[in-house]
Amino acid sequence: VQLRYTWAISDDVTIIKSGDEFGKLEVVNATQKKLILNNNDNFSLDPKSTKHIIGKIDFKIADSDELRFYPFIAINSFPPPPLAAWPGIAKWNLYENYTLALIAIDAKSSPRQAWLQLSKDDYVIEDLVVRTGDTYWYNGTQHEIFSAKIEVVFKGTTTDLVRLTDVYQYSETNGSLLINNNTHSFTHGSPDRQDWEIYENYNFSLVDIDARVTPRQAWLQLSKNNVTVMDSVVVSGDCFSYRPNTTIFRACVGDIFQGMNNAGSKLVTLEDVYQYSEINGSVLINNATYLFMPEEAAPLETAELEENYTLSLIDIDARATPREAWLQISNGTYKSNAIVHDGERYTDGALEIVIGSVFYGKKSTNLVQFSSVRQYSANGTLILNQSMLLADQYPNGEIWALHENYALNPREIDAHVYPRQVWFTLLKNGTPVYDTVMRSKQVYTYYNGSMKVFTAKIDSVFAGATTDMVQLREIKQYSELDGGEFADLPAWYPVHLTYGYDIAAKQINWRTIALQLSKNNRIIDEGIFSDTFMLEDSDNQITVSGSLNSHNITQYYNDMEVLNLTNVTLKAGYSKKTLTISPRSLKISITSPIHRLQRNPITFASSVIGGTPPYSYNWTSTINNHIGSTDTFSRNLLDGSHTITARVTDSKGVTVTDSIVISSYNKLRGDVNSDTQITSADAAIVLQIAVGSSLCDSKTLAVADVSEDGKVTSLDALMILQ
Incomplete structure (x- = not known):
């Protein structure tokens, strides 16, 4: 740190005023601008003498007939100047x-x-x-x-x-x-230069890149017969031009790229490159392009396309604004390289690529999400049209188990960009079905074909010193079977009614309350009310009404009162879901199966976060004993209630477990009366269950739910009759 114009002011300040005496002098005038002192007593200015005046001030008189004198301050010794202690570079x-x-x-x-x-x-x-x-x-x-x-x-x-x-x-x-x-x-230093040998013994070189300054800089050098004739530090858009008398060489700078992974991953693209002979002025290089790049750079990830084409992610420049990725396209004999950024549309022969996002995670995850990859055959036929993702690793966050064997995995946060990004993977039965990179305030939505399955708004993305976190709001999941919305996402406080119905407060403000009526976790009706309310399931002749201020709820079946609750307070549920991404400790979560009642074969899946990979697994059942040794598998279980325990051990010997209880019931679906046949008698029993006149426990549900939508309806009776 270098300081200039520094003043030190004493705590002991002398105030000078007229009449004050200092040695042989007296102050006769003291103002802000000047100070005049006169001598009260005479003193002799003898030639070749020194006369003390005041403090350290003396008059020195010259040895001459003409009076000459000057004031001076005597200093006994000067401190020596500091030695040049820093050797420098x-x-x-x-x-x-x-x-x-x-x-x-x-x-x-x-x-x-x-x-x-x-x-x-x-x-x-x-x-x-x-x-x-x-x-x-x-x-x-x-x-x-x-x-x-x-x-x-x-x-x-x-x-x-x-x-x-x-x-x-x-x-x-x-x-x-x-x-x-x-x-x-x-x-x-020792530059790791890249050389381009051009004509007439000239050599054009990339000496180095300064990637941490804005704008980026590249040090370029032109030499002839190993003697430098010109060098220059340039930025993107500059042109390097060597013309001793006339133009000999010219090149304009495009991208300046510094990768995060491959050692020496420095790239500079050149455009509008010309070289002219210094002998006869002929054109030797005419409007060419050139790419300074390392000779060997192993891909981080490669995707196989059609007709022997491959698309590879070589490296990511996370310091560039916007983010840049180095891609390499190959057809088996020819390779082309491209530097691309978020939102760019890039075309290279048979391929058209749209870049969705370039992502560099806190765990050094390199990822490029392609919104579209289109490939054409030699005759112009479209042979590939899909979205794609290239990543060099697949870390796991806190996996959130949803309905119908879905789960949401926030894998990684990109904290080096604003706004911050999060990489989500939606899984079904433990298998990824949808990967995407989202930012705060964006809405994450997944469709299976034309049917909406899951949607949530990214409320906030937080990157802490040890743990990262994502908050979701406005979360909804819809059944793939009938499109109905599930009622228990993320966590609510329902009031239980009869016939399997629940009523819950989904949102409260200072004047109104939003209520939802559900059955078997499926929303039947909803509305916003300030006091009195009424919700109904018209298909099953169910009506629920009441008063928020009076705290009462009444349930009707076919206009007949079947339940009356008083002193009921509807408590609002959480409006958001928080998922952690990088917890410090080892944790295993069973992500499949989700529902308690299961039929063979049963798919088991788990998610492990934290700890130190690699992991070893041991799955056990209280009936079947050991059932698996991997993170995901399928197998049959004996009938009965099983406590399933998943045990994981990391490379440091730390072991944690997670357990669930399921019932394996493999009776013939539709045989409700257990006569080993499926008849109209079974359909009649199912209809009674559907309208609520017969009870339905978990074992009966497993047999009566022929449509496998998690509930018993008239549809199940119809399927039995068919």
């Missing part, structure tokens, strides 16, 4: 024992800053912090000694560069010009 030895050193470059400032140090005879004269465009002067006691303009301050991945232009040095003894309008470059 590069030095330039100037004339008359002066040295200018580059001490360091501030790698995180934008624009870049360089710390320079001027010294003489190894003693520091001045430290200075400069930026691109600054001009530095050092003036001696008589005149200017040194000046220079800072053209470039560059901090690459392996090299440092500070270039000075308009450099002048003057002799401090006679003022003569020692350095006249020179250029000097401080360089440090």
Whole structure:
């Protein structure tokens, strides 16, 4: 830290006023602008003498016939100037024992800053912090000694560069010009350069990239016969032009890319490249493009397309704005490379690609979501049209089990971009069916064909020091069987009625309340009320009414009262669901099966987060004993009530478990009266259950629910008759 214009003010301040005496002097006038002191007593100014006046001030009188004297302060010793203790990373030895050193470059400032140090005879004269465009002067006691303009301050991945232009040095003894309008470059490090051999022994090189400054910088260099003829630090959109007398070489800079994963993953695209012969002026390179890239870069992930094509994710530049991804397209014999960003539409021969999102997670997950990948055959026929996702790893967050064997997995958060992004995977029976990257305030929706299955609004995305979190609002799930909305997402406080009905408060404000009537977790009717309310299931002749202020609820079946509740308070449920993404401890959650009643074969699935991979699994049943050793599997169970325990152990020996209770009941579906036949008698029993005149326990539900929609209706009776 360099301080200038620093003042130290004493706590003990002397107030000077007229009449005060100081030594042989008296103050005769003291104002804000001047201080006049006169001597009260005479004193002799003898030639070649020293007369004390006040404090440390003396008059020294010359040895001459003419009176000449001057005031002076005697200082016994001067502190020596500091030694040039910092060795620096590069030095330039100037004339008359002066040295200018580059001490360091501030790698995180934008624009870049360089710390320079001027010294003489190894003693520091001045430290200075400069930026691109600054001009530095050092003036001696008589005149200017040194000046220079800072053209470039560059901090690459392996090299440092500070270039000075308009450099002048003057002799401090006679003022003569020692350095006249020179250029000097401080360089440090070992560049991992990429070379492009062009015509007539010229070589064009990418020396390094400064990816942490805005805008990005690339250090380019043109040489001939291994002698540099021009180098320049450029940004995207600049053109590099070498013309000693006439134009010999010209190239314009497109993308400047610095990857996060592959070592040395530095790319610079060149456009409008021309080279002209310095012998006869002929065109050697005519409007070409070129890509500086490392020779070997292994793909992070590759997708197999049609007709031997592949699409690979090589690397991601998470520091670029907007985010950029390096893609490689191959047809088996030819490879093309592209730098793409969010929302870009890219075409390469047979492929048309639309980039949905470029994602770099806190766990270093690299992901590109393609909104569309379209591929055409040689005759122009569309042979591939789908969305796609390329990722180098698939971390797990807290998996939330939904209905009908669905589960939602917030895998990873991208905290390096604004607004923050979250990668969601929706699973069915433990298998991913929908991956997408969403941002705060966007709505996540999944359709199975034309049927909406799940929707939720991303309320907030939080990235903490140890745990990440996503909050969802306005959550709804719909059955794939009949499109009905489930009533218990995410967590409500229902009041239980008769015949399997529930009523719950879904939302409350200062004047109104939203109520939902449901049966078997399926919403039947809903409305918003301020006091009196009425909800109904007209198909089954059920009506529920009451008063919020009087706290009573009455249920009717076919206009006959079947239930009357008093002193009932409807408590509002949660309006949001919070999912953690990176908890610190090991945790296993059984994600399938979800419902208690199951028929063979049964699919088992689990989600593990935290701990240290790899994991080992052990599944057990209280009836069948050991049933599985992987995270997902299917098998048959014996009839009865099973306690299923999933046990996981990580590589450090930490073990945790999760358990559920299910009933395996494999009786013939539709045989409600257990006579080993499916007849109209079974249909009659099912109709009685559907209208609520007969009870239905879990075992009966497993047999009577022929349509497998989780409830008993007239549809089940019709299917039995058919």
